Amino acid sequence: MTADGDDEDVSRRWLIRALVGLGIGIPIAVEATTFLGLLSSRLGGGDSGTEAPATTTASGTGIGEELLPATAPADTLADAFVQVADDAWRFEATVTVANTTDGPYTLKLGAVTTGSGSRVDGGHSSGRVPPGESRTFTGAWPLPAGETPATLDVTGVRHADGGEETTRTVRLGDVPVRG
Amino acid sequence: MTYVDDYPKAAKLVRWHFGVAFLALALGGAFGLLQALYRTGHFRSLLPINATEYYTVLTGHGVLLALVFTTFFICGLFVWATTSSLDRPLASARLARVGFVSMLVGTVLAAVAILNGFAPGLPFESADVLYTFYAPLKAHPAFYVGAALLVVGSWILGAVYFLTYREWRTDNPDARIPLQTFMVLTTFIMWYLSSIGVAVEVVVFLIPWSLGWIGHVDPLLTRSLFWYFGHPVVYFWLLPGYLAWYTLLPKFAGGRLFSDPLARVVFVLFVLLSTPVGFHHQYLDPGIADGFKFIAMTNTMMLLLPSLLTAFTVVASLEHGARQRGGDGYLSWLRALPWGEPAFAGCALAGLMFAAGGFSGMINAGMNINYLIHNTLWVPGHFHLTVGTAFALTAMAVSYWLVPQLTGKRLRHRRIASVQPYVWFVGMTLMSNAMHRGGLAGLPRRTAEPLFRDTGAAAFDPVFGSIAEIQFQIAAGATLLVVALGMFLLVMLGTWLSRANVAQLSVNGHIPEPLSGPDDSPRVLDNLWLWTGIAVLLVVIAYGLPLWSMVADGLLQPGAAPIPV
Numbered sequence: 108m109t110a111d112g113d114d115e116d117v118s119r120r121w122l123i124r125a126l127v128g129l130g131i132g133i134p135i136a137v138e139a140t141t142f143l144g145l146l147s148s149r150l151g152g153g154d155s156g157t158e159a160p161a162t163t164t165a166s167g168t169g170i171g172e173e174l175l176p177a178t179a180p181a182d183t184l185a186d187a188f189v190q191v192a193d194d195a196w197r198f199e200a201t202v203t204v205a206n207t208t209d210g211p212y213t214l215k216l217g218a219v220t221t222g223s224g225s226r227v228d229g230g231h232s233s234g235r236v237p238p239g240e241s242r243t244f245t246g247a248w249p250l251p252a253g254e255t256p257a258t259l260d261v262t263g264v265r266h267a268d269g270g271e272e273t274t275r276t277v278r279l280g281d282v283p284v285r286g
Numbered sequence: 287m288t289y290v291d292d293y294p295k296a297a298k299l300v301r302w303h304f305g306v307a308f309l310a311l312a313l314g315g316a317f318g319l320l321q322a323l324y325r326t327g328h329f330r331s332l333l334p335i336n337a338t339e340y341y342t343v344l345t346g347h348g349v350l351l352a353l354v355f356t357t358f359f360i361c362g363l364f365v366w367a368t369t370s371s372l373d374r375p376l377a378s379a380r381l382a383r384v385g386f387v388s389m390l391v392g393t394v395l396a397a398v399a400i401l402n403g404f405a406p407g408l409p410f411e412s413a414d415v416l417y418t419f420y421a422p423l424k425a426h427p428a429f430y431v432g433a434a435l436l437v438v439g440s441w442i443l444g445a446v447y448f449l450t451y452r453e454w455r456t457d458n459p460d461a462r463i464p465l466q467t468f469m470v471l472t473t474f475i476m477w478y479l480s481s482i483g484v485a486v487e488v489v490v491f492l493i494p495w496s497l498g499w500i501g502h503v504d505p506l507l508t509r510s511l512f513w514y515f516g517h518p519v520v521y522f523w524l525l526p527g528y529l530a531w532y533t534l535l536p537k538f539a540g541g542r543l544f545s546d547p548l549a550r551v552v553f554v555l556f557v558l559l560s561t562p563v564g565f566h567h568q569y570l571d572p573g574i575a576d577g578f579k580f581i582a583m584t585n586t587m588m589l590l591l592p593s594l595l596t597a598f599t600v601v602a603s604l605e606h607g608a609r610q611r612g613g614d615g616y617l618s619w620l621r622a623l624p625w626g627e628p629a630f631a632g633c634a635l636a637g638l639m640f641a642a643g644g645f646s647g648m649i650n651a652g653m654n655i656n657y658l659i660h661n662t663l664w665v666p667g668h669f670h671l672t673v674g675t676a677f678a679l680t681a682m683a684v685s686y687w688l689v690p691q692l693t694g695k696r697l698r699h700r701r702i703a704s705v706q707p708y709v710w711f712v713g714m715t716l717m718s719n720a721m722h723r724g725g726l727a728g729l730p731r732r733t734a735e736p737l738f739r740d741t742g743a744a745a746f747d748p749v750f751g752s753i754a755e756i757q758f759q760i761a762a763g764a765t766l767l768v769v770a771l772g773m774f775l776l777v778m779l780g781t782w783l784s785r786a787n788v789a790q791l792s793v794n795g796h797i798p799e800p801l802s803g804p805d806d807s808p809r810v811l812d813n814l815w816l817w818t819g820i821a822v823l824l825v826v827i828a829y830g831l832p833l834w835s836m837v838a839d840g841l842l843q844p845g846a847a848p849i850p851v
Contacts, residue, residue: 122704123626130635130708134715138642141719144750191338253330253337255735284337284735 169280174202174261178273180212180236181205182263185243189255189284196250198227198282200259203243206236210267216246217260220276225251235266256282289370289691289795295379296369297692302386303362304685304692306393307355308778311678314350315771317343322717322764325736326757340734341414342403348417349400352523352673354393357436359681360526361389361443364470366688367529368447370795371466377449385442392435399429416732420487420512421505427496430488437481437488444474462804463812465546466533466797472553473525475818476518479825480561483514491842502843506573507836513564514829517586521560523673524640525553527680531600531637533797534684538630539623541607543800547807548599552592557817559589562828569656573839578832579653585828586651593644600637606801628703629793632683635711636676643671646722663736664725667718675714679707682774687793689781696789698780702773710770717763720756723748727756 168174174182186201198219206212216231231246250256256279263273290297321343323329335343365382369375376382399413406412413425419433447470451463463471491503491511532549536542543549565582568574605619613622624630646668649655659665690697697703727748729736737743743753810816 119626122701126631126705126708127625130711133712137715137719141723141750148749191336 167278167280172280174214174259174277175263175273175275177275178263178265179208180214180263181207182214182261187256187279187282189250189282191284195252196254196284198248198250198256199245200247201243201245202233203241204233204236205241206238208265208267209238210265211235211237212266213264215262215264217262219248219250219256219260220258221250221254222257223251223254225254229260255284288694288791289366289688290694293369293375296365296376299376299379299382299386300362300365300688301692303358303365304689306390307358307362307681308775310350310354310358310393311771312775314347314355315768317347317350319764319768321347322761325734326761327737328758328761337734339403341416342400342412344732345403345414345416346397346400349396351678352417352519353433353436354397355681356523356673356677357440358389358393360473360522361385361440363526363529363681363684363688364443364447364473366692367466367470368450371464371797372450372454374450374454376446377453378446381449382443382446385439385446387439388435388442389439392432392437392439394432395428395435396432399426399432402426418512418516419492421492421495421503421508424492424496427493430493430496434485434488434493437485441478441481444478447471447474462809465543465549465800465804466529468550468812469525469529469532469553471814472557472817473522473529475814475821476525476557476560477522479818479821480515480518480522483511483564484516487511487515500842504836504840504842506571507833507841509568509571510564510574510829510833510836513567514561515564516567517564518560520669520672521556523677525556527636527640527677528552528596530633530680530684531596532603534687535600535630535633535637536603536607537796537798538627538633538687539604539607540611541603541609542798544599544602544606545802545806546800546804547802547811548595549800550804550807550811552595552599554811554817555592555595556589558821558824559585559592561821562824563589565828565832566651566653566656569653570660573836574832575835576653578828581828583651583653585824587648590644590648593640597637597641603801604634626704628700628707629683629687631704632679632686632707632710635707636679636683639671639679639711639714640676642718643668643676646671659725661731662725663721663729663731666731667721667725670714670718670721674718675710679710679714682710683707685774685778689778690791690793691795693782694786694791695781695784696791697777697793698784699777703777706770706773706777709766709773713763713766713770715763716759717767720759720763723751724753724756724760727753729753729756 168184170184170187172184174184181204183203183205184200185203186199188199190197190199200216202214202216204212204214212233213235214233217229219227219229221227227248227250229246229248231244233242233244236242248256259277259279261275261277265271265273320333320335321340324333324335324337324340324343365376396413398408399410402408402410403412403414410426410428413429415423415425415429419425419429447467451467451471454467487508491500491508494500495503528549532543536544563582563586565574565579566586569579604623605613608619608622611622611624613619623634625634646664649659650665650668686697686703689695724746725731727746729746737746737753737757746753748756
């Protein structure tokens, strides 16, 4: 065998050793880390295993729930979804206002903030709802493609009390995305 | 003399099959990367798809890889295995070509229907129904007709294998069936028995439904028919891998198969047990009595037996090969194996990863713990170990050895080929490990927006690590897999396009005799009618009553008369 042949043979042998070392070593390291993580979490009282179920912390106002629970009129989120289009997404929210108070009431839907932090202004209103009546209205906000709504600014106005306003930034629960 | 010299027509037919398989692999793999990056939120703004098109990509990825790549590669491989082990040409090359054309036309129809998701102006409406195509998702009829033609084409190829065997049997009335042919025939017995389910689902229900001839179908019935086929199809992918591990891997290792009889027992067990297991995909479906789900679980767990027998036989064969190469010691013989040979490394690493897939499969099959991971990312994590590696990496490894013999051309880019199985192995480890962990945290599968929004990660509870880290690991693993796929395709393209007969091939098609041959086993193992009859009986026991109960509750609408009126 020539010197070149020897060099090539040695180089090939090292390549194979490196391949086997990395190819087997990386998976063993990944799986060992996983296994130790599981043991530590389940037997060692790891942080994540002792936390309360995360769904409770992530939940926001969902369909069928009130937007302003602290006010007397019932402002119920009747429907909400994101409509997917080619280049832009549109958030639509339908709210039913049941005015159970003695005076007229108006609900306003303001800006939407997406999960990525984009803010989209809005100016939708139920109009003045007389006492004892209900009204349903829908607001729509154009969203950047790929983004979904995280919060919605809501304002309730009680006209009988000198226009007293209750404002809240409502954190939204899971809003379905429709194609 | 190489295979292409001995059987030029059959070699051409295998090349056609492999060519289509590799095209599907390339497109399906590219879809896989798009899908992984989109759903993990990496470079999403740079990707050419939106959330709706994600499902087109997902369907394309599943259909092209799990159905098209696998079926074409398997049918081509079996043409080689049948002709070379029986040492005779196909009984009817023309019929085999009809089968190939049927599969090709079916693939084109289904692929165009799927790709309509990107450009609705194409001839068909979209078919974003995923590769698990059952009601209530509805595709354009072209998709279902294409799927049916793909299956029918494979049936025709199967008939050619049986006809070739019958001719051989006439000339060799007392001989034992050669092992590779035995594996081909038993695999196709299982395939015929199980693919009847999807044929009935598609032809009787989905095609008339998609054409508007019938207004309703029963989702439970079509799901059950799909999964009647949907789990055995896993073994349709796996058994050709077993064929390679039993008959080729010992040769690659420098040795001989440890036991031919054990290999036959394993394939017989797969014929018997592969089909009556589908209900383990429907543990959460109402309308199926728990007892039948329990039978499916029991049968599935019993399928561990042939897999464990395989692990024993293949590892014993590898050890024999390593010792022939000078290896010694309890474990240090492993170092004597030819880890630098891509055909060996690919098959060995695929087998190793399949063992991990078997363990996660036990979780899927368990009636109680399945509920923890049902419809989560755990499930794709599992089947990327099985079909995505046990089959796919074995197919690539076998190609490194077989394509030179099909073309008469030396393998090109050998160094890239040597590295490729390791890149695939590391990529799959990263991706599948993260998918399993994500599944344990409750991350859903089959969705473009698993986190819904950036703050959505708080809804999931990883056992350790964070959702962001899991997502990154999936994206990194998928990227490595596509790099490995590119390396494989480069080697194949380089080999295919090189000039023939410029140098002697470095491989040969000789398969050494097993250490324990067929004469050490009872002849009843070769009684294919017996095993087929028992397999049918087991299917009737597992599926007869539940399917009858669904039909009796209304063939098309639950609560209606059994026969549509």
